[in-house]
Amino acid sequence: MKTFDKKIAVIIPAYNEERRIGSVIEGIKSLKMDLDIIVVDDGSIDETAKKAKELGARVCRHIVNRGVGAATKTGIYFALELGAELLVFIDADGQHNPKEIPKLIEPIARGEADVVLGSRFRGDTSSMPLVKRFGNKILNFVVRLLYGVKYTDTQCGFRAISRDVALLMKKLDIERYGFLSEMLGEINKRKLRVVEVPVETIYTDKKGTDILDGISIVVDLLVRRFVRW
Numbered sequence: 001m002k003t004f005d006k007k008i009a010v011i012i013p014a015y016n017e018e019r020r021i022g023s024v025i026e027g028i029k030s031l032k033m034d035l036d037i038i039v040v041d042d043g044s045i046d047e048t049a050k051k052a053k054e055l056g057a058r059v060c061r062h063i064v065n066r067g068v069g070a071a072t073k074t075g076i077y078f079a080l081e082l083g084a085e086l087l088v089f090i091d092a093d094g095q096h097n098p099k100e101i102p103k104l105i106e107p108i109a110r111g112e113a114d115v116v117l118g119s120r121f122r123g124d125t126s127s128m129p130l131v132k133r134f135g136n137k138i139l140n141f142v143v144r145l146l147y148g149v150k151y152t153d154t155q156c157g158f159r160a161i162s163r164d165v166a167l168l169m170k171k172l173d174i175e176r177y178g179f180l181s182e183m184l185g186e187i188n189k190r191k192l193r194v195v196e197v198p199v200e201t202i203y204t205d206k207k208g209t210d211i212l213d214g215i216s217i218v219v220d221l222l223v224r225r226f227v228r229w
Contacts, residue, residue: 004109008035009084010101011075012057013068013157014092018047024090025055027098038078039092042071048092068157069172069179076166088160096158097200104160107195114165114192117151118158123198139181147185151196154181158199165192
């Protein structure tokens with residue numbers, strides 16, 4: 001068991017994930033670390049919130065589905081209210097391995113980084129479906145053009161930030177998938193210290209992002225970059 005001299009919160013945005021949320025929470029609990037697990041139920045119509053509560057997670061709920069960006073921001077607000085000094089984000093669909101949480105935390109805890117990004121492209125990508133690999137590469141290219149960032153995986157939701165960075169993220173306003181990229185734009189603009197670490201991805205039968213989601217991300221980013229930046 002690793003110990004860190006910081007108050008840590010793990011934020012899990014979730015939408016209709018009653019089948020998978022349990023294994024994610026159990027995986028986090030198996031680390032036996034002193035941390036808060038926050039599940040943000042983004043208007044689910046299944047038993048996601050109930051399952052999370054049964055397993056001891058703190059649960060916030062949106063009455064209607066607002067998007068992963070909105071859910072992430074709700075989690076940030078709640079974590080800051082709890083006094084979190086280090087915030088970790090992990091997907092609810094089981095594609096990330098909770099056992100890798102410590103390696104996202106360590107660079108921030110050691111004072112070497114403000115942000116740690118999980119990157120699927122710094123590890124073994126052989127299990128990544130070709131369509132997803134191609135789509136992610138395109139989105140990486142778009143985000144690089146719009147924000148000037150050079151990160152290898154702009155769409156991975158497995159990441160960690162310090163409290164100071166979390167306070168900056170509260171002002172962002174994209175409510176859907178584009179929020180992940182908007183975060184990177186703000187991080188780059190502020191010239192924060194960023195470390196990328198390779199992370200494993202476990203592909204399940206969950207749909208995940210598709211072509212329409214990708215188009216939505218690009219539209220949101222274009223509006224944010226050229227209309228509201």
